[in-house]
Amino acid sequence: MKTTKVHFTDPHIELAHGAGGKASRRLIEGLLLPYLMNDMLMELNDVAYIDTTGSRLAFTVDSFVVKPLVFPGGSIGELAINGTVNDLAMGGAKPLALVTTLILEAGLETSELEREIRAMAKAAKRAKVSVVGGDTKVVEHGKADGLFITTAGIGLTDTRVNLSPKNVRPGDQVILSGPIGDHGITVLLARGELELEADITSDTRPLWxxxxxxIDVAAPGLRWLRDPTRGGVATALNELARDAKIAVVLDDEEIPVRPAVRGACEILGLDPLHIANEGQFLVIVSPEYAEIALEALKKVPGGEEARRIGEIQKEPKRAVLARSRYGGTRIIDMLVGDPLPRIC
Structure with a gap:
């Protein structure tokens, strides 16, 4: 019998292991993959692909533990729908159906549960996807912060695209769909633990x-897509740089950040590139399709602020750099944990 080689040495599971940064990657690669690796799990994507006769299905699952349950611009119920359909979209798949699991804490007000089910129904209708099944469990008071939601989704992959870090090449362009950091800062301020006020709302929305x-205008040039949720743009691009063995060079001045988000980050000592988003995504596209892809995004309602923010280079491998208007560069690393726990 083959011996399983486990490389995870942390003695306890900490919050950082679920934050999407280096600690999360260490847990997945060091403990989970050695036991669960198979031919269908060769890449760490947000979706898994299953080939069937004449088509390719995409499958994904996600859990949502945001606190507070409701925040400006959204709530946990809306996140549970949008987050899962967006993972499918990032795999080039049209969402078809979802199933959901509700973990309810004893003592949760029925009105709060109804509010979130209503939010899920509204979000599903907007995303044009049906919730076709699920499960419900109730745990003791104090064990679930009111409500946890898990959603799993299945989608039909568009055969015109093949999205993978393996397809990324030097010269490819990096496009961002809009301003970053709105969701993470919104949830942080909604907790009421800081004496800060700002007119910011979550960017949660479906991305299909x-x-x-x-896909319609630039399918041959599309290399890779990712919604930068936990860990933000920095984590998503560092994972790409590592997996594709390339460098990502960003133009600092081109990265869209709302003034209120930037101001909050400066006060709190945070980098907007590390803040979670729930309604933006990154596109890696070949240079000949970059302009048409950008213009197409800007014509979709809500995509008017899309920007080309950088390019892929050959060196230095496995690195993400930000270039200032004066020519200097700084290294953009992923965090070990997350400065904003429980935001999705």
Whole structure:
């Protein structure tokens, strides 16, 4: 019998292991993959692909533990739908159906549960996807912060695209769909633990309309898509740089950040590139399709602030750099944990 080689040496599981940064990657690669690796799990993507007769299905699952349950611009119920359909979209798949699991804490107000089920129904209708099944469990008071939601989704992959870090090449362009950091800062301020006020709302929304448009106009040039949720843009691009063995060079001045988000980050000592998003995504596209892809995104309602923010280079491998207007560069690393726990 083959011996399983486990490389995870942390003695306890900490919050950082679920934050999407280096600690999360260490847990997945060091403990989970040695036991669960198989031919269908060769890449660490947000979706898994299953080939069937004449088509390719995409499958994904995600859990949502945001606190507070409701925040400006959204709530946990809306996140549970959008987050899962967006993972499918990032795999080039049109969402078809979802199933959901509700973990309810004893003592949760029925009105709060109804509010979140209503939010899920509204979000599913907007995303044009049906919730076709699920499960419900109730745990003791104090064990679930009111409500946890898990959603799993299945989608039909568009055969015109093949999205993978393996396809990324030097010269490819990096496009961002809009301003970053709105969701993470919104949830942080909604907790009421800081004496800060700002007019910011979460960016949560379904992304398939944007992806569908991109596929229609630039399918041959699309290399890779990712919604930068936990860990933000920095983590998503560092994972790409590592997996593709390339360098990502960003133009600092081109990265869109709302003034209120930037101001909050400066006060709190945070980098907007590390803040979670729930309604933006990154596109790696070949240079000949970059302009048409960008213009197409801008024509989709909600995509008007899309920007080309950088390019792929050959060196230094496995690195993400930000270039200032004066020519200097700084290294953009992923965090070990997350400065904003429980935001998705």
């Amino acid at each position: 309309p944007f992806v569908s448009t991109l």
